[in-house]
Amino acid sequence: MDNVSKVIRGGYCVGCGVCPFVDSSLSVRMDGDGRYQAVELSGDHAPVASRVCPFANGRLNEDVLGRELYGGVEGVRHDDAVGWYLDTYAGYAVAGDWRERGSSGGLVNWTAAKLLETGRVDAVIHARACDEPGVMYSYQVSHTVDELASGAKSKYYPVELSRVLEYVRAHDERYAVVGIPCFIKAMRLLEREDPVVAGRVRYHLGLVCGHLKSSFFALAEAWESGIDPDRVDSVDFRYKIPGRASSDYGIRATGTDAEGRPVEVVRPTRELSVTNWGYGYFKYNACEYCDDVLAETADMTCGDAWLPDYVRDGKGTNVVVVRSPEIRDLFDEYAGEVHLEPVPVEVVARSQRSGLRHRREGLAYRLWLKDRAGQWRPVKRVQPSNALPRHRRRVYEGRIRLMDESFKAFREARRNGGGMPFFVEYMTPIVRAYKRADNPLWRRIGRKAKHIINTIMREK
Ligand SMILES: Cc1cc2nc3c(=O)[nH]c(=O)nc-3n(C[C@H](O)[C@H](O)[C@H](O)COP(=O)(O)OP(=O)(O)OC[C@H]3O[C@@H](n4cnc5c(N)ncnc54)[C@H](O)[C@@H]3O)c2cc1C
Ligand code: SF4
Ligand code: SF4
Structure with missing residues (x-):
């Protein structure tokens, strides 16, 4: 082939x-x-x-x-x-x-x-x-x-x-x-x-x-902002909100409401669940x-x-x-x-x-996974490797799952009429598992201990 x-x-x-x-x-x-x-x-x-x-x-x-x-x-x-x-x-x-x-x-x-x-x-x-x-x-x-x-x-x-x-x-x-x-x-x-x-x-x-x-991203952003995916006309993915940091941008979606009247919505991306780039939805x-x-x-x-x-x-x-x-x-x-x-x-x-x-350490691990499964994959400059801490491997596995499941959740949300609340509910346990991998227990305990020690030292 x-x-x-x-x-x-x-x-x-x-x-x-x-x-x-x-x-x-x-x-x-x-x-x-x-x-x-x-x-x-x-x-x-x-x-x-x-x-x-x-x-x-x-x-x-x-x-x-x-x-x-x-x-x-x-x-x-x-x-x-x-x-x-x-x-x-x-x-x-x-x-x-x-x-x-x-x-x-x-x-x-x-x-x-x-x-x-x-x-x-x-x-x-x-x-x-x-x-x-x-x-x-x-x-x-x-x-x-x-x-x-x-x-x-x-x-x-x-x-x-x-x-x-x-x-x-x-x-x-x-x-x-x-x-x-x-x-x-x-x-x-x-x-x-x-x-x-x-x-x-x-x-x-x-x-x-x-x-x-995928185009699901634009539809989901608009849907979370109140415009039905069948009635969205456009999404400006990078609406600059006056007075805010450049990273704190919004979206501007236009379309029509159920009665066919034009609507326009501006929403900061931090208020939307689908815009966390680390999750890699769609x-x-x-x-x-x-x-x-x-x-x-x-x-x-x-x-x-x-x-x-x-x-x-x-x-x-x-x-x-x-x-x-x-x-x-x-x-x-x-x-x-x-x-x-x-x-x-x-x-x-x-x-x-x-x-x-994600495209160096993470890619090395994803290539290693493909090789282990005996599947063809593109030749990259990065070499396959699983030599990374266990929690990092879980992070990259978690991201693949978030990507795959986001498509299923969105298709299902449209099919069953559950809308974005259904999407969010479907994704919540997957996001939670990913966050646990990204911030494992030993790290949370370490941070807490450091915080307590610092507080005691300051009080002394
Ligand atoms: C899919 C995607 C992912 C990105 N990821 C990152 C990132 O992770 N980190 C980061 O720093 N920057 C990222 N960028 C780039 C960033 O969003 C800005 O596009 C870039 O900083 C240029 O900004 P500007 O104000 O100079 O562009 P502008 O002056 O606004 O000009 C943008 C130009 O790019 C063209 N354009 C926009 N989107 C596309 C597209 N998909 N295909 C072809 N042409 C296009 C427009 O037509 C326009 O001509 C990404 C861009 C895209 C499209
Ligand atoms: S991440 Fe790489 S493959 Fe994907 S769109 Fe960007 S340049 Fe292309
Ligand atoms: S990525 Fe490769 S297979 Fe896909 S459209 Fe481009 S050239 Fe064709």
């Missing part, structure tokens, strides 16, 4: 939509759990399909691709967490309202807009709101700054590339593509195979990625087998500066990794339009500490 079939049948597909673009024996469709997944229309696939798939091609990993792309750039360095890098910053866009509109500091869309305005590209391929019934967001091609601006903010929502790739094939234009790490890697693999796409896609702007959500299974947090094959990567020095500023701050000299030149040329504070690479890595731990 070829590797792309193993990816699909093993549940490792992230639905990027690149394999159907190179092989008509494959297609990509939304499955019953709200995830794009590749579908095999026949059993035989062209070898190129396995070469472009980010999970099937174990040889061309992010280290190899990154070295090919940036290894020869003067002044470039490599870091195990961040990949190749020229410069690392914390910052935000100063010009225009990119920061206000953006999820964090607005630097992704500011950069994309600058590439458009300066004529370096004709269009930007990114995710924005979609007219198709039942689909909130999709990959689209923006030719103007206004179109681009309408697509600001993170879409924690399934998207796929096959349709925009058809557009690229048919239109001789120069493009920048925005994407999460595995999508950028898929683009790089495709560009090695397809000189037309390679010649047209000039810039790759990466987003840091914790994991991708996560793609593929994300459990991913080791690229910082889009290591992108010309520039932006994420959230999840660090105490920056989260206080509710307007949002990016961490930025620059790999391409052309992006560095752009930042230099328009220095007055951005605020960029050079920070050590460790600071960028620290801002993504939890995601990196």
Whole structure:
């Protein structure tokens, strides 16, 4: 069996939509759990399909691709967490309202807009709101700054590339593509195979990625906020609440009530049960087998500066990794339009500490579990290992369970009419077991003892 079939049948597909673009024996469709997944229309696939798939091609990993792309750039360095890098910053866009509109500091869309305005590209391929019934967001091609601006903010929502790739094939234009790490890697693999796409896609702007959500996430957020999943129109996943820390953001959901009247709800995510990223509700299974947090094959990567020095500023701050000299030149040329504070690479890595731990230590354990079960799994840069404390193993097992059960609970909540109260009740014992693993008895006793000793010492 070829590797792309193993990816699909093993549940490792992230639905990027690149394999159907190179092989008509494959297609990509939304499955019953709200995830794009590749579908095999026949059993035989062209070898190129396995070469472009980010999970099937174990040889061309992010280290190899990154070295090919940036290894020869003067002044470039490599870091195990961040990949190749020229410069690392914390910052935000100063010009225009990119920061206000953006999820964090607005630097992704500011950069994309600058590439458009300066004529370096004709269009930007990114995710924005979609007219198709039942689909909130999709990959689209923006030719103007206004179109681009309408697509600001993170879409924690399934998207796929096959349709925009058809557009690229048919239109001789120069493009920048925005994407999460595995999508950028898929683009790089495709560009090695397809000189037309390679010649047209000039810039790759990466987003840091914790994991991708099925469409159930958007529906559940809206449902918990009072809008029935059958009547939701849109969810803004990153609504900035004035006066609050950047990490204390909300969602804004729109739809209609039972009488068909328009409704709009803003809710802080801390009031919702489905938004704890550590629980990984509605996560793609593929994300459990991913080791690229910082889009290591992108010309520039932006994420959230999840660090105490920056989260206080509710307007949002990016961490930025620059790999391409052309992006560095752009930042230099328009220095007055951005605020960029050079920070050590460790600071960028620290801002993504939890995601990196889950995709290094956690991934090693998940690979070990797959090997022990004798099941095929993608070849990763991380080696399989079970050499981690027992409670950490329970944590990673708990997260797999939370992910799997969240889909079952949501489907059942819709089927039986129990709504989000049913979902919460279903998930509660699973969350409790996970929390016990994450905070075992010996640690709780240790903390308590430390607290008592400190109190006694202070009183003395
Ligand atoms: C699924 C997902 C998971 C993420 N996980 C993390 C994380 O764990 N840690 C972290 O620090 N940051 C994470 N990010 C990135 C973060 O949420 C911001 O997107 C990033 O900091 C850029 O902010 P900005 O204000 O510069 O972007 P903006 O200026 O708002 O621009 C965002 C651009 O990205 C495009 N875009 C948004 N979502 C998608 C998508 N799904 N696919 C393709 N293009 C898209 C938009 O169309 C827009 O062009 C994640 C993003 C996504 C989409
Ligand atoms: S991850 Fe992308 S390339 Fe791989 S099987 Fe899925 S859709 Fe195809
Ligand atoms: S966690 Fe990895 S596999 Fe999942 S969406 Fe993000 S980059 Fe892709």
